[in-house]
Amino acid sequence: MKVDVRHKGDVIIVDLEGRLVMGVGDEILREVVNELLAESWKKILLNLRKVSIMDSSGMGEIVSSWKVAKSFGAAIKLLRPGDGIKRTLHLTQILPLLEVFDDEDEAVASFP
DSSP: OEEEEEEETTEEEEEEEEEEOTTTHHHHHHHHHHHHHHTTOOEEEEEEEEEEEEOHHHHHHHHHHHHHHHHTTOEEEEEOOOHHHHHHHHHTTOTTTSOEESOHHHHHHTOO
8 A cells, every 4th residue: 555645734635545455554544644643633634546445444444543533633534435435435334424525625625
């Protein structure tokens, strides 16, 4: 899994690329989110556009990161999940928990 971090104003955007699966992607995502929270970032946008596959561990890590962020007074939102990933998030009933956007500017503007 490849991760690039950039920001637009006070929103940090985490561009993920590759496989968000057990043993690799889920651990990297956890480390990145924990580091961002430690640096006091409060508005985190996970860009899933280039995530090719996500298993239950990847989904679990997204939910776990969302919960941890919430406990720190931060927010995590999702950007551009592919159709397969969006369908999986919907079937596992994760979508109602997380805000999902297809447009980056709209997602950035949605943070308070």
